[in-house]
């Protein structure tokens with residue numbers, strides 16, 4: 443069991459670097475903070491470094507003593523943790539600051555994980571990285587406090603789409619039932635994350651909704667967001683908001699969001715499935731990865747060509763499964 447190896451690595455070493463993926467969101471940030479609080483309780487030195495700063499709607503979790511910028515001067519760590527990343531490149535520029543000769547530990551729940559580290563603890567049935575860190579607290583007999591409960595609660599809340607995606611299990615709910623006792627105001631957390639949109643966000647949403655297309659024959663719905671709508675990109679929370687509208691359409695099986703990037707020959711894609719189609723396979727075809735019901739990739743072509751290529755691959759997958 444790799445969780446044992448994770449615990450051994452924690453016990454054997456003194457100082458740790460924790461990182462996660464670009465496009466930082468609730469699970470990546472909440473999981474990293476949860477692990478950092480666990481390590482602190484074990485009297486270890488720990489620093490969290492991500493390529494992206496803490497997103498605006500997750501500022502309520504921020505901890506400046508633990509989270510340092512990419513260019514911070516840090517002591518050489520004994521070991522590094524990479525959370526919520528299916529492959530090494532997902533941690534972006536942080537890959538350059540991790541010493542090559544220290545143990546690398548992956549903690550992740552993506553089915554597409556490439557197991558690229560020295561120790562790979564991958565549980566694709568876990569709802570979130572946060573849920574795995576919760577499990578680590580239990581295994582190591584470390585007590586929760588308000589801070590650790592709040593970040594793990596947030597991680598589980600966001601990666602389960604507020605406890606509705608298919609990996610939400612009785613274990614997830616039991617974990618949340620325990621964490622919420624630490625004076626966590628579910629309504630307040632929800633407001634921070636999902637009800638703090640700016641007027642500008644709403645204008646982007648309005649324009650994005652205008653791009654909605656639906657293929658009723660193949661049960662696909664999608665949005666195409668070029669740089670006229672949002673330049674160069676929209677934040678991950680906004681992507682979720684928009685995708686939720688496509689998901690909510692009756693009978694739609696697969697939906698996706700196509701976004702332009704600063705490079706006109708690169709388009710970013712977020713894919714979602716209601717369960718019948720494994721969209722991680724479609725993302726994988728284009729060099730990406732993720733989960734059965736939620737995945738992403740970057741397609742190296744113009745946004746128009748990416749749209750055509752994606753539709754072709756999705757239709758192939760739907761023909762096989764449903765037709």
Ligand SMILES: [Mn+2]
Nearest residue numbers: 469526571601
């Ligand atoms: Mn995750």
